[in-house]
Amino acid sequence: MHTTRFLGGGQRRDHLILLVLMLVALCVPGVLNRGLVFIAGMVWINAVFGLSFNLLFGLSGVLSFGQAMFFAAGAYAAAVFTQQMAVPFVAALLLAALVGGVLAALVGVVALRRSEGVYFAILTLAFAELLHLLIANTAFLGRNDGLAGLARPSLGFGSWRIDLAAGDNFYYFIVLACGLLIAFIRWIIDTPFGRALQAIKQDPERAEFLGIPVRLHRLVIFVLAGATTAAAGALIAPWAQIVTPELAHWSNSTNPILYTLLGGSAYFWGPVLGAVVLSAVFYLTRTLVGMSDMVTGLLLLVVVVSLPGGILGLLARWTRPAPAVRAPVAIETEGSR
Numbered sequence: 001m002h003t004t005r006f007l008g009g010g011q012r013r014d015h016l017i018l019l020v021l022m023l024v025a026l027c028v029p030g031v032l033n034r035g036l037v038f039i040a041g042m043v044w045i046n047a048v049f050g051l052s053f054n055l056l057f058g059l060s061g062v063l064s065f066g067q068a069m070f071f072a073a074g075a076y077a078a079a080v081f082t083q084q085m086a087v088p089f090v091a092a093l094l095l096a097a098l099v100g101g102v103l104a105a106l107v108g109v110v111a112l113r114r115s116e117g118v119y120f121a122i123l124t125l126a127f128a129e130l131l132h133l134l135i136a137n138t139a140f141l142g143r144n145d146g147l148a149g150l151a152r153p154s155l156g157f158g159s160w161r162i163d164l165a166a167g168d169n170f171y172y173f174i175v176l177a178c179g180l181l182i183a184f185i186r187w188i189i190d191t192p193f194g195r196a197l198q199a200i201k202q203d204p205e206r207a208e209f210l211g212i213p214v215r216l217h218r219l220v221i222f223v224l225a226g227a228t229t230a231a232a233g234a235l236i237a238p239w240a241q242i243v244t245p246e247l248a249h250w251s252n253s254t255n256p257i258l259y260t261l262l263g264g265s266a267y268f269w270g271p272v273l274g275a276v277v278l279s280a281v282f283y284l285t286r287t288l289v290g291m292s293d294m295v296t297g298l299l300l301l302v303v304v305v306s307l308p309g310g311i312l313g314l315l316a317r318w319t320r321p322a323p324a325v326r327a328p329v330a331i332e333t334e335g336s337r
Helices: 002-007 011-026 034-060 068-084 089-114 118-136 169-189 192-202 204-209 214-240 250-263 270-284 291-306 310-319
Strands: 154-157 160-163
Touching: 011 169, 034 169, 034 192, 034 214, 034 250, 034 270, 068 089, 068 118, 068 214, 068 250, 089 118, 089 154, 089 214, 118 250, 169 192, 169 214, 192 204, 192 214, 204 214, 250 270, 250 291, 250 310, 270 291, 270 310
Parallel strands: none
Antiparallel strands: 154 160
């Protein structure tokens, strides 16, 4: 039932929801202070992070514990391309997505050939930690200090130019870029490729028997998820104006998992709702040392024990109409005649 909701033919509905969310987001700078605007930008980036993870987990059943490596790869690639190589920002975003896709292809070729299931998840975690150590020990990437003081770029051609550092221009760019990425992720789900992935998730052996190349499909979706994750990471570099090795740490790989489980992995908007809820929790507990981690842990405990379908799964059960109760039918027998 949940899977049908995730994959069902509601692409037009979801695009309408996305449009409404973007219009609401564009009004945020007019009603909130700069600190909350920054958090709103992070929510959009984290929403793409969670949706990219759910392309693997919710759509194809591939569990990865190493998505932070692609997020960090995109962030560092954008920082290096724009700050050290003077590449135009839009081109740097595309190159960062390409870096994430290539890295995912290299990891996927090794990991998917050697393992699957939990073993694949652990192997991706190992690759992510290797990248974390590599970044922390590379001089031109700033080692443990990372790259700080990143300038926000400008967009334009010739004399026409928009300074993204002015006002809330970069926030508006984040909303637009993340909206396009979310629309792309939603489009993948309703393609024949996306439906083949769902068949693979339900029964890999039967899908292989029907002629679907299971390993190739898993590799392709792993690459696509890596590319979209890297694109989200590329946005965080100029938004936060600093990138550090912590972006590749294993703890950052848990974030999209938390978003997905909390919101509901069987629903397209589940990771988005999870990102909003957890961002609100982190903001409300920002002054209490260790409280955000405690609240996050309690939320996950409640979800795992009581709400396996996440928040959207609970809402679906509440709004689902109760089955009709048929009145008993009198059966006439010979003795009653």
